[in-house]
Amino acid sequence: MRKAFEEFKAYFKKEKELFDALAQSQHPKWMIIACSDSRVDPALVLGLELGEAFILRNIASLIPPHSKQSGHKSGASAIEYAVEHLKVEHIMIVGHSRCGGIKALLEMKEDGSNRFSEYIEDWIQIAQPASEIAKAKVPHDSPFEELWTCCVKESVNLSLRNCMSYPFVKIPMEKGLLTLHGAYFDFVNGAFDVWKLKCKIDEHQSL
Amino acid sequence: MAALANSLSLSCFALPSSGAASFGAHSQTARLPMQVSAQAFDGQKKTVVDNNAFKDKTLEGLNSLSMHNAESRTPAASVSAVATEVQTSPLERLKTGYLKFKENYVKDQNLVSSLAEGQAPPYMIIACCDSRVDPCTVLNLPPGEAFVLRNIGNMVPAYSAQSACSSAASAIEYAVLHLKVKHLVVMGHSRCGAVKALMGIEDDGSNRFSEFIEDWVLILKNASKKVKSIHKVAPFAEQCTACEKEVVNASLWNCLSYPFVREKMASGDLTLHGGYYDFVSNAFESWTLDLSCLNDVDKVQ
Numbered sequence: 001m002r003k004a005f006e007e008f009k010a011y012f013k014k015e016k017e018l019f020d021a022l023a024q025s026q027h028p029k030w031m032i033i034a035c036s037d038s039r040v041d042p043a044l045v046l047g048l049e050l051g052e053a054f055i056l057r058n059i060a061s062l063i064p065p066h067s068k069q070s071g072h073k074s075g076a077s078a079i080e081y082a083v084e085h086l087k088v089e090h091i092m093i094v095g096h097s098r099c100g101g102i103k104a105l106l107e108m109k110e111d112g113s114n115r116f117s118e119y120i121e122d123w124i125q126i127a128q129p130a131s132e133i134a135k136a137k138v139p140h141d142s143p144f145e146e147l148w149t150c151c152v153k154e155s156v157n158l159s160l161r162n163c164m165s166y167p168f169v170k171i172p173m174e175k176g177l178l179t180l181h182g183a184y185f186d187f188v189n190g191a192f193d194v195w196k197l198k199c200k201i202d203e204h205q206s207l
Numbered sequence: 208m209a210a211l212a213n214s215l216s217l218s219c220f221a222l223p224s225s226g227a228a229s230f231g232a233h234s235q236t237a238r239l240p241m242q243v244s245a246q247a248f249d250g251q252k253k254t255v256v257d258n259n260a261f262k263d264k265t266l267e268g269l270n271s272l273s274m275h276n277a278e279s280r281t282p283a284a285s286v287s288a289v290a291t292e293v294q295t296s297p298l299e300r301l302k303t304g305y306l307k308f309k310e311n312y313v314k315d316q317n318l319v320s321s322l323a324e325g326q327a328p329p330y331m332i333i334a335c336c337d338s339r340v341d342p343c344t345v346l347n348l349p350p351g352e353a354f355v356l357r358n359i360g361n362m363v364p365a366y367s368a369q370s371a372c373s374s375a376a377s378a379i380e381y382a383v384l385h386l387k388v389k390h391l392v393v394m395g396h397s398r399c400g401a402v403k404a405l406m407g408i409e410d411d412g413s414n415r416f417s418e419f420i421e422d423w424v425l426i427l428k429n430a431s432k433k434v435k436s437i438h439k440v441a442p443f444a445e446q447c448t449a450c451e452k453e454v455v456n457a458s459l460w461n462c463l464s465y466p467f468v469r470e471k472m473a474s475g476d477l478t479l480h481g482g483y484y485d486f487v488s489n490a491f492e493s494w495t496l497d498l499s500c501l502n503d504v505d506k507v508q
Contacts, residue, residue, distance in 0.1 A: 047304025123377035
């Protein structure tokens with residue numbers, strides 16, 4: 001670890017101006033929500049420099065819907081901080097190939113008879129609606145990989161919609177100050193797909 | 208938890224008394240502000256143990272991939288990347304970054320195929336969302352090395368039998384029991400906005416400013432209470448620095464409250480570490496938890 005940090009330290013010294021500015025404050029334009037999976041660090045994968053992206057990571061990059069009920073608010077607090085205080089302009093939620101969390105979701109039995117964890121299933125079931133959509137979309141006889149991929153993408157879309165359920169996200173989105181993006185990183189085939197979530201309320205028309 | 212605390216003899220490497228110690232430097236011994244007995248440590252020993260703790264085949268053996276990552280962070284690349292960000296569209300910026308990553312990544316086909324099949328990271332790192340502290344960047348960890356949980360303030364709530372839809376608990380459970388990580392690192396940092404928010408909360412909640420931020424950071428309110436009582440007369444900025452480190456220790460302590468974490472530590476399969484990245488003075492401190500009386504925990508519980 002010392003060797004690794006020494007290399008970084010040397011780079012830090014060379015980029016003095018950049019790091020002096022960052023020491024004072026951060027002004028990232030991006031908030032990225034990514035999975036904790038060791039293969040999908042968004043700063044590495046997207047070649048982001050320090051200071052460019054505020055990054056939340058949890059299993060399967062999930063965002064629960066807005067709710068005033070008790071329960072740990074790690075996602076909500078991070079988004080609130082990013083949007084209201086850092087004034088990020090973009091939020092991107094990144095799903096990825098071979099996501100273990102989504103696989104566990106797809107394998108969960110409705111009656112809970114194959115429950116294997118204390119916390120993992122309770123967390124991953126946030127994406128349950130995505131599992132239902134994916135199972136309805138993908139033909140039953142398709143290979144599991146196809147259902148898996150579809151469910152990851154539907155889970156990204158679900159988390160994007162859940163993001164929108166927070167007023168502090170919805171309002172800047174409607175004003176055009178904040179854009180929401182979905183993404184799918186496929187490290188099996190070497191691809192990175194992105195898409196936007198558009199939210200537009202048309203002008204009211206009197207009947 | 209008080210009984211648990213008293214039963215543990217926790218020899219921790221002390222927090223450096225000043226924030227400017229660079230990685231591996233000798234630090235002054237001091238008792239950690241925790242309610243356990245802590246043995247004073249020997250600075251030299253810290254260096255040795257840290258090397259052992261993080262001496263791992265991947266950092267030494269994956270030189271080729273590490274070099275690839277170092278290449279992508281050469282000064283020329285970084286300056287041009289920042290300039291690019293200003294001039295081109297945001298998505299173009301990401302595209303440039305991704306294509307550069309892919310160009311380097313595919314050079315090691317063995318790694319690509321092995322990671323396509325599965326992951327076996329030796330580390331779990333819990334870090335802050337702050338854009339300045341990406342742990343894989345700071346510690347030069349290539350893909351596959353670290354399972355990373357990030358939230359504001361790098362906070363871990365204590366174990367609770369009522370699972371409250373916890374991102375931290377689920378991530379730790381998955382890392383420890385399924386990925387079987389060898390090292391769990393909680394990494395704090397300088398100028399942490401979440402810690403500053405925690406330290407600024409009035410006892411009566413009269414200055415509440417957010418819907419969720421205060422509720423989140425208050426999971427470690429004991430850390431701020433402790434710092435305020437120990438550093439009563441220190442300037443606010445210094446109190447915040449102390450709290451940034453106390454939050455790391457409090458989060459490590461909460462990691463210990465998970466039975467599966469204690470079990471893996473007891474069997475020698477897991478080591479817990481604290482880290483503090485100071486980007487103001489360009490320094491990284493780390494320390495290791497070494498519980499010698501872990502076997503007594505079950506009796507107490």
